[in-house]
Amino acid sequence: MMGKVLGIVIMASALLAGAALYYLQVYGFYQEVDAPAEGIMLLPLGSAEGEVIPMEDFSAIDADSSPIRYRACFTTPYSLALLTETFQMVEDVEPRNAPNWFDCFDAAALGAELKEGTALTFLSQKNIHFGVDRIVAVTQDGRGYVWHELNDCGDKDYDGTIVGEECPALPSRIAPTE
Numbered sequence: 001m002m003g004k005v006l007g008i009v010i011m012a013s014a015l016l017a018g019a020a021l022y023y024l025q026v027y028g029f030y031q032e033v034d035a036p037a038e039g040i041m042l043l044p045l046g047s048a049e050g051e052v053i054p055m056e057d058f059s060a061i062d063a064d065s066s067p068i069r070y071r072a073c074f075t076t077p078y079s080l081a082l083l084t085e086t087f088q089m090v091e092d093v094e095p096r097n098a099p100n101w102f103d104c105f106d107a108a109a110l111g112a113e114l115k116e117g118t119a120l121t122f123l124s125q126k127n128i129h130f131g132v133d134r135i136v137a138v139t140q141d142g143r144g145y146v147w148h149e150l151n152d153c154g155d156k157d158y159d160g161t162i163v164g165e166e167c168p169a170l171p172s173r174i175a176p177t178e
Contacts, residue, residue, distance in 0.1 A: 026099050029063035033072070040074060040144065042087040042136060043123045050125060051087070053078055055144065059104050067129035068096065072146035073104035076138060080120055083138055088123045093135055096147050105145060113139055126151070 041050030060072035131154020
């Protein structure tokens with residue numbers, strides 16, 4: 001009899017822990033984010049200073065638990081032709097999945113549009129967090145998507161290799177004690 005009770009307690013604990021873990025990963029850490037006061041910025045060709053593009057219908061989520069959890073959606077009147085002639089493009093990036101409840105960001109559909117060439121990706125900001133760039137994708141019909149992507153410095157830092165001089169200074173992870 002004692003074994004059955006112990007088994008039920010273990011199973012119930014595992015079920016409760018699994019449900020809590022699922023909730024925290026999918027819902028718990030995310031919060032809605034207001035539209036940036038400066039707007040959506042893209043880096044112009046040959047410049048390191050971002051330029052604001054017009055946007056409407058902005059919706060975004062973020063989480064403090066990771067610098068790559070940011071996702072946003074918006075619309076812009078700018079055409080792909082204008083964007084490609086004016087701003088720095090980024091090649092070989094794929095959108096990161098967003099939680100299912102964040103309806104406007106469908107990474108699979110956006111990935112398909114990127115492969116078809118009906119959407120293009122642009123660099124919004126280098127090192128928005130150490131080793132993380134902000135990427136903006138815009139489709140032919142003016143829908144825009146934003147996410148964060150590890151850059152070379154982030155890949156080096158997180159895989160344990162030595163960070164070279166081309167990367168910005170590594171932020172201290174532990175505050176020094178005095």
